[in-house]
Amino acid sequence: MCGIAGLIHRGKSSNVGTELQQMLQALKHRGPDSTGYALYAENDGQNFIMRFKVGENVGEGSTSVNEDASVYDQRKKVVDRMLVDLGAEIVKEDKLTPYSFRYEMKYEKDLMEFSKKIESIESVEILSIGKSLELIKDLGDAKVVSDRYELDKVHGTHAIGHARMATESGVDIKSAHPFWGYPFSDVSVVHNGQLTNYWNNRRALENKGMRFMSECDSELIAVYLAEKMRNGATLEEGMRDSLTGLDGVFTYFVATKDSLGMAKDTMAAKPLVLYESDELVAMGSEEIAIRSILPQEIDTYDPFDGEVKVWQI
């Protein structure tokens, strides 16, 4: 089933970490397997933030193969050596869990080549690269993940998130949402639904040099949009194209450094409730997600079939 939520403050910052946690916790019944956050934080914009994992969270019902934690440290050392070889300068590093890390770094060259090299290391996956994007995903509900990564401290302008019920692939971090719009910095996607032309699209995109890290159909949306943008399309153009290029039922959100967008398939088979004002846009799979941050009486509506909307901060 899955639940998705997103919000964007227009013209100001807010405690988006806490707000999104409340929205996703209200949708816990739609997806208890894993929770993911893409938070667009108030960083100084000077350095890239790279969040990556060197293994899976093998506890808490994961379907991943159990590994000895010592391999995580070995992989992290290989990543560090690779970063030096690539000419990246690490400004700050944080070990968040035994398997996930957050690096601030200076890097001036091509992100696609950079990502390919880093991800050539066994079991290493870059969750996100961006100057404001902080992408966090792990097993557990919204509160558990937020507490584990101290997301209540994150202030920013906008955010999207996902509460996942695993149906198409395993219960693990690599299949959890959001997906980074590799190789574009600061692009993330969450999705509720099923895509039925996943393999056809995947083969075509892989032939064009795009990368997939999971077998989760939702990852296709991120890769699909990234490939469109690589060829010069705007985010909104890519999203409109996806209404016919992607087959199946879907409601998805995309976020970039300064915008937030939603798209709904032409069958309108997946739910979405939207609240829109001059100061704030909040949306989620169910109204209770919006009510968790806006308890007062407000006007909400369901976007129609085939609708695409994009908002700027």
Add this chain to the structure above:
Amino acid sequence: MANLKPSEKKTKAQSMGLHTEVLTGKTQQKFFNPDEAENFYYFGTHDVDFNKRTEIDVKEMDCKEANRKIDELMSEGYGTIVVKNPQGKHSLGVGILNKLNLIFEGSLGYFGCGSMDGPIVRINGRVGWSCAENMMAGKVVIEKNAGSCFGAAIRGGDLICKGSVGARTGIDQKGGTIIVGGDAGAFTGFMMQRGRIIILGDVGINLGDSMYDGTIFIGGKIGSYGSDAIEAELTDSDIGWLKRKLKVAEIGDNFDVSKMTKVVAGKKLWNYDALEPTEKKGAI
């Protein structure tokens, strides 16, 4: 009960050894005879007094607690109940089978007022997916917008949304009337079987897709017609009925119903009219 008698002519299934009997006659047992009404008990109903009014705040309740509280108040004879702070909770006001004035001060989530038979409900907010699903009788008025599958499978009553509604409004509708003051999404009247839908605004693609019967009236633009749906002539009788219905529903003041588009099923199913007269009466 169904009559069973030995088969004289073998069907394909019988030749495959699947069964040895054929069904004849009606297959539904008759449960209720109107002449014996005094012996009939509608389980889960209460005698209420509309003049006995009360309010409850459900902010801190989950949907089960809130519904139990409504049932408890009805059992005490309250006929007018105001529910405060529903805050988008799912499945509120479901399964009410007696007369009642029920007022929600706020918005409901999914499946609000489902499977009800008789109450008059006013919702001073929005409703989520599948509002009033399987409603048998009564009236539900929504002051703002509604989600998808609005009035799914209703069999009777009036369901009125003063704002806009999502996709698949009136899916599998078997009777009653759905009235929408604003626009409606794709697949409005999808697999509709009986009853009427009135949309004063625009509708999305595939209007009336796979509809068996029933009538849809559209005031605005139509995205596209679905399979089996065709335009029909709007008669004086239709216009009179639309005017009366909108007036009673207190919606669409001064709306020119004579310019509405009437949509019906273009394909007649081979045995769809093979209903008993009493069944037809109940279905329309």
